Amino acid sequence: MFVRDTNTRSSLSRRDFVRATGLGMAALAAGAARGPQPVFGGRPQDGLLVRGGTIVTAEDRFRGDVRVRGEKIVEVGPGLAPAGERVIDAEGTLVLPGGIDPHAHLTQAEGGPEKYRFADDLTSGSEAALAGGITTIGNMTVPGQGQTVFDALERDARFVGEKAIADIVLHPVLLDPSELGLQQIRELADAGHTTIKIFMVIASFDQYLREYVRVMRMAGQTGILSLVHCEDPAIIAEATHRLVAAGKSSLRYYPGSRPLSCEVIATQRAIAYCEITGAPIYVVHLSAAEPLRICRDAQGQGLPVYVETRPIYLHFTEEQYEQADGPLYVGQPPLRTPEDVEALWAGMKDGSIHTLGTDHVGWSKAQKMDPSLSIEELRPGVPNLQEMFPMLYSEGVVRGRISLQRFVEIIAANPAKLLGLYPRKGTIAVGSDADLALWNPDETRKIELADLRSRSGFSLFEGWEVTGWPRMTIRRGAVVYEDGEIKARPGPGQVLSCGPTQSL
Numbered sequence: 001m002f003v004r005d006t007n008t009r010s011s012l013s014r015r016d017f018v019r020a021t022g023l024g025m026a027a028l029a030a031g032a033a034r035g036p037q038p039v040f041g042g043r044p045q046d047g048l049l050v051r052g053g054t055i056v057t058a059e060d061r062f063r064g065d066v067r068v069r070g071e072k073i074v075e076v077g078p079g080l081a082p083a084g085e086r087v088i089d090a091e092g093t094l095v096l097p098g099g100i101d102p103h104a105h106l107t108q109a110e111g112g113p114e115k116y117r118f119a120d121d122l123t124s125g126s127e128a129a130l131a132g133g134i135t136t137i138g139n140m141t142v143p144g145q146g147q148t149v150f151d152a153l154e155r156d157a158r159f160v161g162e163k164a165i166a167d168i169v170l171h172p173v174l175l176d177p178s179e180l181g182l183q184q185i186r187e188l189a190d191a192g193h194t195t196i197k198i199f200m201v202i203a204s205f206d207q208y209l210r211e212y213v214r215v216m217r218m219a220g221q222t223g224i225l226s227l228v229h230c231e232d233p234a235i236i237a238e239a240t241h242r243l244v245a246a247g248k249s250s251l252r253y254y255p256g257s258r259p260l261s262c263e264v265i266a267t268q269r270a271i272a273y274c275e276i277t278g279a280p281i282y283v284v285h286l287s288a289a290e291p292l293r294i295c296r297d298a299q300g301q302g303l304p305v306y307v308e309t310r311p312i313y314l315h316f317t318e319e320q321y322e323q324a325d326g327p328l329y330v331g332q333p334p335l336r337t338p339e340d341v342e343a344l345w346a347g348m349k350d351g352s353i354h355t356l357g358t359d360h361v362g363w364s365k366a367q368k369m370d371p372s373l374s375i376e377e378l379r380p381g382v383p384n385l386q387e388m389f390p391m392l393y394s395e396g397v398v399r400g401r402i403s404l405q406r407f408v409e410i411i412a413a414n415p416a417k418l419l420g421l422y423p424r425k426g427t428i429a430v431g432s433d434a435d436l437a438l439w440n441p442d443e444t445r446k447i448e449l450a451d452l453r454s455r456s457g458f459s460l461f462e463g464w465e466v467t468g469w470p471r472m473t474i475r476r477g478a479v480v481y482e483d484g485e486i487k488a489r490p491g492p493g494q495v496l497s498c499g500p501t502q503s504l
């Protein structure tokens with residue numbers, strides 16, 4: 001039986017986590033109250049026939065039709081005859097698998113201080129995702145004060161039942177490695193969890209290193225993928241201390257507080273743990289050329305090292321922090337140089353980067369621009385669920401940096417495999433969930449706040465002109481987004497039960 005751990009170490013780690021990441025402030029509030037039972041509303045339509053589009057998967061690209069019954073794809077091919085279902089004319093559109101954002105923050109423990117509440121929750125986050133061609137979101141599930149990993153999972157499952165429209169993968173966030181023995185790890189795997197999130201950036205990481213490594217080994221043995229935040233807390237502490245002592249504590253100096261060496265050393269160590277344990281690791285939000293080179297070398301040696309990057313590192317550089325609105329761009333790690341941006345695009349092209357995750361945090365503009373923030377007190381993360389894949393399509397596919405096939409691999413097939421969901425998710429095939437995103441590949445438009453569904457009230461991408469835009473999104477057979485409108489109410493999103501992580 002699982003025993004709740006409420007010792008000092010647990011709360012120490014949690015404080016470290018809050019200090020180091022700026023996330024989970026609200027999670028410091030009291031544990032989850034028991035709310036109403038999940039309400040699952042909304043029904044897939046009786047059937048759909050998506051006709052005449054260009055179907056693109058990671059393996060294939062052809063003109064054809066997709067027939068949907070209930071939540072599933074039942075037929076794929078050219079010239080399917082209508083059989084009384086709703087016919088969707090997909091002429092001139094790309095029919096893609098529903099996108100998967102493997103990394104977002106849309107939940108918090110109830111009752112936290114107002115100033116640390118995200119503007120987005122699972123409803124507005126789902127709406128933004130669906131409007132951006134995403135049907136599945138991986139959500140970081142952070143334990144609140146006195147909560148175990150299992151308490152937090154139960155809490156977020158309830159939120160999903162009440163609020164989500166997209167399907168949700170819950171990533172258990174491990175703040176106290178002593179919580180998990182082999183039996184608990186097996187319990188997680190049996191309950192359909194295929195990941196565990198580890199923060200090397202928290203100050204207590206080194207203190208409990210032996211236990212973290214033990215958890216990674218056991219995770220690997222049970223088909224669970226360790227998601228690792230690779231930044232070194234000692235380097236951050238020292239660099240921050242020196243800047244503050246020199247009177248440079250404003251966010252203008254943010255990059256200097258987390259120098260590249262801090263990501264490099266942590267990435268090297270994470271790979272060493274992968275090597276020693278044999279457990280697969282997934283480096284979240286990799287930001288620069290050098291850590292990518294290190295990961296690519298490890299991959300070349302046959303180590304199961306998977307890499308996620310993030311839109312802000314593909315589209316912006318550290319000069320942004322010198323602008324008046326610089327604080328809006330604060331994420332962990334910081335933005336890097338133009339050379340790093342090019343290296344990341346090259347990594348997406350050559351396959352050493354496997355996924356793109358938003359690390360979406362729905363802070364409001366006022367929260368991000370709060371003058372009390374400094375390099376010691378952050379609100380990291382940005383809203384970008386809706387913009388992520390249109391930006392990747394426009395800047396990546398349209399500009400010829402990645403192929404359309406690679407695009408589909410990054411947005412759907414790779415995350416589905418790593419999360420143990422393939423081929424239920426991540427492809428267009430008979431028997432797969434009918435998660436489809438219909439894209440107008442030639443539509444050129446300006447990203448405008450009025451079109452965005454996040455409640456954060458700002459976008460780093462406002463004013464960017466993009467080519468390619470999702471026109472319709474179908475989640476498990478239900479049209480949930482069409483021509484600018486959300487067609488579903490909160491509730492029908494599901495917590496996905498995942499199988500073991502699959503290697504790429």
Ligand SMILES: [Zn+2]
Nearest residue numbers: 103105140359
């Ligand atoms: Zn994150």
